[in-house]
Amino acid sequence: xxxxxxxxxxxEVLGARLIGSISYIGGMAILLTQAIGASKATLARSSGxxxxxxxxxxxxxxxxxxxxxxxxxxxxxLALQMAPPLEPLGQVHQIATIIGIAGFRMLGPILTGVxxxxxxxxxxxxxxxxxxxxxxxxxxxxxALNPVRFLVVPRLLATLVMMVxxxxxxxxxxxxxxxxxxxxxxxxxxxxGYWALMQENLLLRDFYSGLIMAGVFGVLISLIAxxxxxxVRGGAEGVGRATTMTVVYSIVSIVLAAGVFTTIFxxxxx
Amino acid sequence: MCDTDTTERRPVIRVVDLVxxxxxxxxxxxxxxxxxxxxxxxxxxxxxCGKSTLLRHMVASLFGDEGRVELLxxxxxxxxxxxxxxxxxxxxxxxQSGALFNSMTVGENVALPLREHTGLDEQTIDIMVKIKLEQxxxxxxxxxxxxxxxxxxxKRAGLARAISLDPEILFYDEPSAGLDxxxxxxxxxxxxxxxxxxxxxxxxxxxxxxxxxxxxxxMAMLDMGRMLKxxxxxxxxxxxxxxxxxxxxxxxxxxxxxxxxxxxxxxRRLSTGYEEDILATAxx
Numbered sequence: 267x268x269x270x271x272x273x274x275x276x277x278e279v280l281g282a283r284l285i286g287s288i289s290y291i292g293g294m295a296i297l298l299t300q301a302i303g304a305s306k307a308t309l310a311r312s313s314g315x316x317x318x319x320x321x322x323x324x325x326x327x328x329x330x331x332x333x334x335x336x337x338x339x340x341x342x343x344l345a346l347q348m349a350p351p352l353e354p355l356g357q358v359h360q361i362a363t364i365i366g367i368a369g370f371r372m373l374g375p376i377l378t379g380v381x382x383x384x385x386x387x388x389x390x391x392x393x394x395x396x397x398x399x400x401x402x403x404x405x406x407x408x409x410a411l412n413p414v415r416f417l418v419v420p421r422l423l424a425t426l427v428m429m430v431x432x433x434x435x436x437x438x439x440x441x442x443x444x445x446x447x448x449x450x451x452x453x454x455x456x457x458x459g460y461w462a463l464m465q466e467n468l469l470l471r472d473f474y475s476g477l478i479m480a481g482v483f484g485v486l487i488s489l490i491a492x493x494x495x496x497x498v499r500g501g502a503e504g505v506g507r508a509t510t511m512t513v514v515y516s517i518v519s520i521v522l523a524a525g526v527f528t529t530i531f532x533x534x535x536x
Numbered sequence: 537m538c539d540t541d542t543t544e545r546r547p548v549i550r551v552v553d554l555v556x557x558x559x560x561x562x563x564x565x566x567x568x569x570x571x572x573x574x575x576x577x578x579x580x581x582x583x584x585c586g587k588s589t590l591l592r593h594m595v596a597s598l599f600g601d602e603g604r605v606e607l608l609x610x611x612x613x614x615x616x617x618x619x620x621x622x623x624x625x626x627x628x629x630x631x632q633s634g635a636l637f638n639s640m641t642v643g644e645n646v647a648l649p650l651r652e653h654t655g656l657d658e659q660t661i662d663i664m665v666k667i668k669l670e671q672x673x674x675x676x677x678x679x680x681x682x683x684x685x686x687x688x689x690x691k692r693a694g695l696a697r698a699i700s701l702d703p704e705i706l707f708y709d710e711p712s713a714g715l716d717x718x719x720x721x722x723x724x725x726x727x728x729x730x731x732x733x734x735x736x737x738x739x740x741x742x743x744x745x746x747x748x749x750x751x752x753x754x755m756a757m758l759d760m761g762r763m764l765k766x767x768x769x770x771x772x773x774x775x776x777x778x779x780x781x782x783x784x785x786x787x788x789x790x791x792x793x794x795x796x797x798x799x800x801x802x803x804r805r806l807s808t809g810y811e812e813d814i815l816a817t818a819x820x
Contacts, residue, residue: 313651401635404597408629409649409697410621 294493297414298485301422304415308423317420325386325421326428330435333381337436340373341365341443349452359456361444362463367472369440375429375476376524378436379483382429383516387491390421391512394495395505403496413496422488429484430477437476471536479527486523487516546609548573548705548737549594553603556589563589564600565761571705576731576738578748581758582792582801587741588709590758594739595629595707596620608704625653627705628698632713634690636682642693643669643678649700668696672726688719695726699734706730708740712747724750745793749773757789765789 308314348361394417397403406413441464448457494508494515530536549571556564563586571577581587592598593605596612605612608626615623636645646665650656656664669675672692677685685693691711698706708727712720724747731738731751742748748755749769756766764785765772775786776793784800791799 397638400638401631401633402637405629405631405635405637405694405697407597408595408624408631409652410624411648411652 290493293497294489297418297493297496298489300414301418301489304412305419305423307412308415308419314415314420317416318423321420321424322428324389325382325425326432329381329385329432332385333378333432333436334439336377336381337369337374337439338443338446340377341369341440341445342447344368344373344440345444345447345452349456358453359459359463361448361452361456362460363467365441365444366464366468369444370437370468370472370476372476372524372528374437374440375433375480375483376520378429378433378480379487379520380517382425382432382484383487383513383520386425386428387487387512387516388509390425390488390491391495391508392505394492395498395508398496398498399501399505418488418492418496421492422485425488426481426484429480429487433477433480437473475527475531475536479524482523482527483520486519487512490515490519546573547571547606548608549739550606551590551594551603552606554590554593554600554605555602556586556593556598556600562761564593566603567758567761567763569756569763569766571737571739573737574731574735575753576727576740576751577754577756578740578742578752579756579758580743580745580748580792582743585758586761587743587758591707591709591739591741595627596624625649625701626703627707628701628703629707630691630695630698630709630711632710634682634687634694636690636693636697638682641679641681642674642685642696645682645693646678646696646700649697653701664700668700669693671699671730672696673722686719688715688722691715691723692726695723695730699730699736702734703736705737705739708738708742710742710744711740712742712744720744720747721750723747727751745795757792759788759792 308318344365345361348364349358352358352360394403397417403413403417406416445457445460448460491512494512498504498508547570549569551567551569554564554567555562567586567590569579569590579587579590589598593600593612594607596605596607596615599613607623610619610623612620612623636642637648640648643665646668647661650661650664654661665678666675669678672695674689674692674696677689677693682690682693706727711723711727715723727738727740728751730736738751740748740751749772752769752772754766754768755772757764757772772789772793775790778790780787780790788800790796791801
């Protein structure tokens with residue numbers, strides 16, 4: 267292959283990827299707009315409200331255990347890793363501040379988002395993808411039932427709400443994990459002043475900023491999962507691909523969104 | 537082409553010069569078809585001939601690149617989503633797989649369109665569901681999940697859901713596909729009963745010839761995106777039972793209707809340049 271053909275091929279691939287990315291983001295934006303438009307109709311019907319509660323149980327309640335387990339250990343790890351470098355500075359007691367800020371602002375929402383991507387995002391994509399393959403989505407349309415109102419809105423609202431609630435739980439589990447470590451492993455004065463120091467140094471905005479991010483992550487996860495599910499083609503293979511891509515894209519978008527949020531919060535000193 | 541006794545009535549479905557291309561290939565190439573009130577028309581053709589694509593155009597699932605489809609007097613191209621939804625309430629579809637919602641019981645599947653589109657109270661909906669399920673012989677299966685019933689029962693349940701809002705037109709996509717002969721005959725009987733009792737217009741897409749000749753008032757033969765012939769069942773029966781004439785279209789339809797292993801369809805497959813393809817590959 268000549269150098270010219272190689273360059274053209276490279277440009278073509280790059281162009282195709284760019285167009286693909288733009289059309290993907292555009293598709294998600296359209297789906298989000300449709301979901302916002304249809305959410306009133308979903309909330310107005312008792313069947314819609316029941317569907318939201320059902321999805322909240324599926325997304326949130328079932329993943330409480332795993333969120334608690336993972337986040338408690340994050341607190342343990344943070345405490346154990348931060349203690350040695352703080353020791354020579356005589357600042358070991360400050361692990362309460364570090365765990366509070368890192369946990370509430372970032373690790374709580376991000377890691378809960380990663381868990382929900384694998385736990386709920388993948389299952390939403392697989393469920394909707396299977397419905398596409400089994401002609402159920404076409405059947406919904408044929409009965410004049412909007413799949414966005416019927417399927418996307420309950421999953422989107424449920425994931426948004428449950429991400430926020432799970433993150434509140436996650437934040438406390440990180441803090442508890444740090445406290446238990448301080449109590450059992452570190453010096454007694456660390457655990458003695460742990461909660462007071464955390465309360466003193468944590469601002470309300472540390473708490474809110476994490477929850478705002480958690481809500482956005484919830485929208486991203488459910489939107490990606492529904493979008494991937496709805497565009498499934500080609501049977502079981504397509505469902506498998508949608509599931510994998512949901513987890514990959516969700517985690518990537520969560521980290522990117524966290525970067526954007528952190529930058530914005532830093533610039534505006536929030 | 538049309539049956540003489542139905543030409544006077546206004547067609548409920550009109551397909552006019554419909555063209556649909558996928559990736560530059562014309563899957564439907566200038567299709568014209570009229571379906572009259574109360575009749576059962578069977579659209580036949582081999583795999584990939586475009587019959588399911590044509591059905592999807594008639595139910596506003598797909599839209600053509602050229603031409604138009606008119607349903608109950610309305611051009612589908614002129615309607616927005618809410619207009620299409622209003623029209624969708626006036627026809628029902630039996631999907632190939634039944635397409636039941638797997639998270640709901642059979643009864644809930646049938647109740648769903650009633651709950652969503654009528655202001656009926658739950659007690660009335662329950663009665664309606666029982667009536668619809670009884671019409672397809674499935675009243676006892678109301679509380680079962682789709683995963684707990686057979687393929688034939690799924691199709692009957694899908695049919696009960698399709699008729700839940702008393703449609704004027706029923707579309708059937710391969711109703712006998714994957715069913716044993718007895719169940720297949722039961723579904724045929726159901727289609728004829730519904731047509732007779734409810735007076736609905738039926739459009740059936742199939743390649744099961746026994747079924748087609750049992751239920752059809754008129755038949756239409758599609759081949760490679762083109763409509764080869766539309767006519768009353770008697771014309772197709774005469775064609776099937778008659779001798780070869782040398783007319784390529786007639787012989788092609790005859791081979792399909794009879795299911796002969798040799799004829800214009802198989803000859804066409806054999807003359808697709810296999811030798812040239814091999815020689816060209818060897819010469820590269």
